[in-house]
Amino acid sequence: MRTRIREFRERYRLTQEELAELVGVRRETVVFLEKGRYNPSLRLACRIARLFGVPVEEVFIFEEGELRG
Amino acid sequence: MLINLSMLYISNTDMLSYRRFLILGGAVTFAGGAALGYGIATGSQMLVLLAFGTALVLVHLLRRRVDELVVDERLARAGEAASHRVLQLAVPAAALAGVLLVSAGRSEGMLLVLVSTAFMLLYAALFAWYSRRDSLAY
Structure with a gap:
């Protein structure tokens, strides 16, 4: 999974700390999310997407085959 | 080992950062563990229970004062x-x-x-x- 969290965060001039506080997680979790090393819950993913005003699939991008069961 | 007691003092209105919680929680756990170990070594069940209970309560009280998100x-x-x-x-x-x-x-x-x-x-x-x-x- 690839994410565009960093891109959106920088667009809105937010620090990792600020984003973490806005979506209710620890800063380290934002770091993990930005590196694509943590799959967030549906609730957290929606919270992040809503904060940036975009659909979830614009923030979290799965490559072809990654969603196959 | 010297411990700065002023660092351990927390007033009613003080909130803790996560880092300070880790330091204080670690100190309480260490002290509780030492007392527990001493209780086991000397066969004092009362000391074992007291050390365990006190450490548990203190860590819980410290955690309630953390102003950052502890677990996400x-x-x-x-x-x-x-x-x-x-x-x-x-x-x-x-x-x-x-x-x-x-x-x-x-x-x-x-x-x-x-x-x-x-x-x-x-x-x-x-x-x-x-x-x-x-x-x-x-």
Whole structure:
């Protein structure tokens, strides 16, 4: 999974700390999310997407085959 | 070992950063562990209970004063995975040790077997409970 969290965060001039506080997680979790090393819950993913005003699939991008069961 | 007591003082209105909580919580755990160890070494059950209970209460009180998020969903998941792994490893190990002790004629092995069985039953009951709930912590 690839994410565009960093891109959106920088667009809105937010620090990792600020984003973490806005979506209710620890800063380290934002770091993990930005590196694509943590799959967030549906609730957290929606919270992040809503904060940036975009659909979830614009923030979290799965490559072809990654969603196959 | 010298401990700066002023660092440990917390007034009613003080809130703790996560880092300060880790330092103070670590100090309380260390002191509690030392007292507990001393209690075991000297055979004082009262000291063991007192040290364990006091440390537990103090850590809980400290945690309530942390003004940052202590556990988020990522850490909660990591905790779940760690707990599950401990259960997978520790319970069979304790059961095996218990069976070996019983077969060697040592009656205390039965206690290990019983505790292992109790843990497995508790796990099954809690699994059934949580799997029926609409949503978990996150």
